[in-house]
Amino acid sequence: MEIYIWLFICICNFNGLVSGxxxxxxRVNVPQYRVPGETAQLQCxxxxxxxxxxxxxxxxxxxxxxxxxxxxxxxxxxxxxxGIHVDMSRSDSKRVVxxxxxxxxxxxxxxxxxxxxxxxxxxQSEAKMEVVALPTENPxxxxxxxxxxxxxxxxxxxxxGKSHPASILHWYINEQQIQKQDALISxxxxxxxxxxxxxxxxxxxxxxNHHFRGGSMRVKCVASMTPLLYESDRESVVHxxxxxxxxxxxxxxxxxxxxxxxxxxxxxxxxxxLT
Numbered sequence: 001m002e003i004y005i006w007l008f009i010c011i012c013n014f015n016g017l018v019s020g021x022x023x024x025x026x027r028v029n030v031p032q033y034r035v036p037g038e039t040a041q042l043q044c045x046x047x048x049x050x051x052x053x054x055x056x057x058x059x060x061x062x063x064x065x066x067x068x069x070x071x072x073x074x075x076x077x078x079x080x081x082x083g084i085h086v087d088m089s090r091s092d093s094k095r096v097v098x099x100x101x102x103x104x105x106x107x108x109x110x111x112x113x114x115x116x117x118x119x120x121x122x123x124q125s126e127a128k129m130e131v132v133a134l135p136t137e138n139p140x141x142x143x144x145x146x147x148x149x150x151x152x153x154x155x156x157x158x159x160x161g162k163s164h165p166a167s168i169l170h171w172y173i174n175e176q177q178i179q180k181q182d183a184l185i186s187x188x189x190x191x192x193x194x195x196x197x198x199x200x201x202x203x204x205x206x207x208x209n210h211h212f213r214g215g216s217m218r219v220k221c222v223a224s225m226t227p228l229l230y231e232s233d234r235e236s237v238v239h240x241x242x243x244x245x246x247x248x249x250x251x252x253x254x255x256x257x258x259x260x261x262x263x264x265x266x267x268x269x270x271x272x273x274l275t
Contacts, residue, residue: 022051023121026113030127039087039099040129044111046094051115056093059110060084068093083107103164103195106131132225133196135161138246139169139223148207156203157187158221161246162196167223169201173211174218178203199223222247 029043044056058066065081070093078086083104090097098105110126143156160167166189171178178184185202192198203219211217223246 022049022119023047023113023115023123024049026111026123026125028109028111028125028127030109030129032128033130033132034101034105035133036100036102036131038101039097040101040105041090042096042098042109042111042129044094044096044113044125046111046113046123048113048115051119051121053093054114054116054120057112057114058096059112061107062110066091066096101131103131105129131164133162133164134225135163135167135223135246137161139167139221141219141221150207150209152207154203154205154207154219156219157185158201158203158223159190160199160223162192162198163225164195164197166197166199167225167246169199170222170224171201171203172218172220172222174213175220216251218251220247 024047026044026046029045031040031042034040042058044058046056053070056068057064060081060083063081064079065084066076066078066086068076068091075093076088076091078084078088078091083102083106084098085100087097087099106129108126108128110124112122112124114120114122139158139160141156141158145152148154158169158171160169171184183203183205185204187200187202190198190200201221203221
């Protein structure tokens with residue numbers, strides 16, 4: 001009977017909810033994104049109901065790094081975990097402040113709340129924080145020729161600005177995203193200092209009359225920063241936050257006789273910063 005009751009409590013607590021008049025729920029509020037050197041405030045809200053708090057424990061990727069126990073002296077303690085430096089002067093039973101943030105601070109943060117006897121109930125909730133560095137430069141299109149003719153092969157590379165994690169690149173022709181994998185060439189990310197990387201994506205296709213609208217063709221490379229977001233059916237909810245898009249645009253114009261085309265290309269660098 002005791003084993004059955006304990007398993008039942010664990011199943012209820014897995015979603016951050018507990019039935020009964022005691023501990024009812026736990027939910028966390030964790031910043032989605034932070035950059036190195038910033039401060040992150042993690043919040044753990046809970047409803048004890050008629051229960052008395054026994055402990056609040058924080059974990060990063062299953063490693064405990066902070067504990068608050070009202071009956072102990074001192075009430076709070078923190079433990080060495082990669083990427084975690086707790087500001088004890090600003091941390092308590094419902095808040096943990098981490099500073100400074102570094103690359104190793106990325107992870108899933110879980111708050112576990114436990115009640116005193118007689119219920120011994122516990123509940124937990126978690127969310128992910130991603131440490132990012134946004135690119136400061138627009139993507140660069142390389143491999144552009146001075147002139148093209150119908151039937152020529154266009155072979156371009158797009159290199160994103162330095163970031164962490166790597167930017168996601170997409171090619172567009174006349175505002176239509178290129179979906180054909182045989183036209184896209186994937187390259188390894190370029191590694192830079194301080195953990196920054198630049199993603200590279202190639203584009204290769206033969207130039208045809210159908211590519212031109214009103215005598216010109218727009219070739220665009222878009223770099224987006226979309227760190228992996230943690231989604232869960234647990235109590236915590238991660239909301240999508242828009243991050244900047246950067247673009248580079250290549251404009252190819254056609255001119256010449258009806259039966260023969262000469263095509264000039266114009267490269268526009270640092271065209272857009274969309275926020």
